[in-house]
Amino acid sequence: MNDDVEIARRAYRLVGWYPRAWRQRYGAEFVDLMEQEFTEIPHSFRRTSNIMYKGIVARLREIGLVASPLNSNDQARPAVATTFVVAAVFLAFASNFWSVAMLDWNDDWRNPASTAVTTWTGAVTVLTGIVVAIVFANLLALLWSAARRVVKGQGAGIRRPLSIALAAMIFLGFSLHNIFRFLVSRGAVVWTHPGQAIKLIAGTVQVTASTVLSVWMSPREALTVDINILYGLIPVALIVLAISVATLVRRIQFSASVTRFVQFELLILAPTMLLFVVAYFGLIASGNQVLGFGQPLSYPPLEVEFGIMTLMAVIGMQAANRLLRNRVPRT
Amino acid sequence: MNDPRNPLEGLGRNAEVSVLILSSLAGGPKHGYALIKDVEGFSGIRLSPGTLYEALARLEKRGFIEALDSDERRRPYQLTSPGADLLAETVTSQQRVITTAKARLKKGWSIA
Numbered sequence: 001m002n003d004d005v006e007i008a009r010r011a012y013r014l015v016g017w018y019p020r021a022w023r024q025r026y027g028a029e030f031v032d033l034m035e036q037e038f039t040e041i042p043h044s045f046r047r048t049s050n051i052m053y054k055g056i057v058a059r060l061r062e063i064g065l066v067a068s069p070l071n072s073n074d075q076a077r078p079a080v081a082t083t084f085v086v087a088a089v090f091l092a093f094a095s096n097f098w099s100v101a102m103l104d105w106n107d108d109w110r111n112p113a114s115t116a117v118t119t120w121t122g123a124v125t126v127l128t129g130i131v132v133a134i135v136f137a138n139l140l141a142l143l144w145s146a147a148r149r150v151v152k153g154q155g156a157g158i159r160r161p162l163s164i165a166l167a168a169m170i171f172l173g174f175s176l177h178n179i180f181r182f183l184v185s186r187g188a189v190v191w192t193h194p195g196q197a198i199k200l201i202a203g204t205v206q207v208t209a210s211t212v213l214s215v216w217m218s219p220r221e222a223l224t225v226d227i228n229i230l231y232g233l234i235p236v237a238l239i240v241l242a243i244s245v246a247t248l249v250r251r252i253q254f255s256a257s258v259t260r261f262v263q264f265e266l267l268i269l270a271p272t273m274l275l276f277v278v279a280y281f282g283l284i285a286s287g288n289q290v291l292g293f294g295q296p297l298s299y300p301p302l303e304v305e306f307g308i309m310t311l312m313a314v315i316g317m318q319a320a321n322r323l324l325r326n327r328v329p330r331t
Numbered sequence: 332m333n334d335p336r337n338p339l340e341g342l343g344r345n346a347e348v349s350v351l352i353l354s355s356l357a358g359g360p361k362h363g364y365a366l367i368k369d370v371e372g373f374s375g376i377r378l379s380p381g382t383l384y385e386a387l388a389r390l391e392k393r394g395f396i397e398a399l400d401s402d403e404r405r406r407p408y409q410l411t412s413p414g415a416d417l418l419a420e421t422v423t424s425q426q427r428v429i430t431t432a433k434a435r436l437k438k439g440w441s442i443a
Contacts (some may be wrong), residue, residue, distance in 0.1 A: 026384055032404040033363035033380055047379050054381030 017055025079262045082319040090312040093305045098128040102202035116286035123279040161247040168241035175230040270320040273313035348386040353418040360409035
């Protein structure tokens with residue numbers, strides 16, 4: 001093959017790591033630069049990895065997951081993206097911790113839980129509830145912004161991810177409704193006894209998580225039960241939802257009110273996650289054996305889950321701090 | 332909070348790369364590859380293309396450099412007036428550090 005053609009092909013391949021908007025602006029000159037680079041230094045691992053890394057960063061920056069000091073006028077996108085990702089990852093583990101703590105609380109009526117355990121379990125419950133509310137509020141804010149764009153006739157590039165996101169949400173709602181109905185069929189949720197009702201929800205969370213895991217670990221046996229198909233498709237629906245949400249975040253211009261709303265959410269989310277981490281230690285300190293580190297039967301290990309949650313809390317605090325520093329005053 | 336003593340505040344982690352680019356463009360407009368060669372010539376640092384274009388995009392968005400029209404694929408960049416001011420401020424600020432460091436090395440360590 002002709003050397004020039006091969007060099008051009010390699011250059012175009014590397015530029016492909018960057019997002020489309022970046023390529024439209026800088027692509028041609030970058031390819032030209034790469035062709036000259038290849039002529040002088042044909043192969044360089046450092047150069048290739050640098051371009052791949054910067055390309056990925058540019059893509060993350062485009063959807064707002066990496067802070068850019070330049071876009072202080074476009075603060076909604078980073079706030080929405082950060083809040084979504086951080087809250088969703090945190091929630092995946094926090095719901096597990098919460099459900100274990102909740103099921104362990106007052107497990108034996110002959111030995112009622114101490115005041116300390118009850119207080120910390122209550123704190124973890126409230127904080128988990130706040131994170132759930134933030135995830136849903138953020139999702140609604142995003143869908144609201146997308147729907148408004150569509151209604152105003154500015155829906156190019158938005159209709160498809162919006163439809164997919166809505167379909168994934170409907171499926172998740174339908175699945176959870178059915179799973180919940182299936183699990184509580186032997187005894188309805190009695191809201192006059194909130195402690196028991198919340199325990200039932202915690203049990204549902206635990207059973208759902210463990211069934212989803214078992215379906216994916218050994219599908220042949222698990223899928224002999226009809227309802228397990230719903231369990232098995234939940235992660236798929238979540239991934240589809242995440243991708244369509246990421247696409248929407250990238251393509252939507254947020255209104256001033258939505259911007260203020262998601263910024264407010266981010267400022268609440270960050271301390272909530274930190275308080276959750278503190279409450280977790282409170283639970284262990286007050287004598288909870290199930291959530292202590294070093295549990296041999298926990299998978300993934302509690303230490304790993306806890307580490308990820310702490311990381312999310314730190315990222316959330318950093319994002320909130322950045323937001324406070326760069327906040328554009330309301331005019 | 333912005334630090335008024337640091338003119339490079341807001342240029343991100345690659346502020347040093349930005350100074351190298353601004354210094355190179357102070358000598359006249361250059362395109363990407365010419366910038367890499369010039370910077371390598373006066374500083375001994377060879378910029379990777381990814382790092383160079385990340386910094387170029389950042390400087391262009393902040394108005395410190397601008398792209399010149401070009402019919403060819405290679406597009407030259409030139410320093411703007413705010414870019415020249417930023418470079419002057421940076422040089423003055425770094426000069427203060429150098430002067431202080433030199434004086435202290437001479438006094439305490441008999442070096443320089």
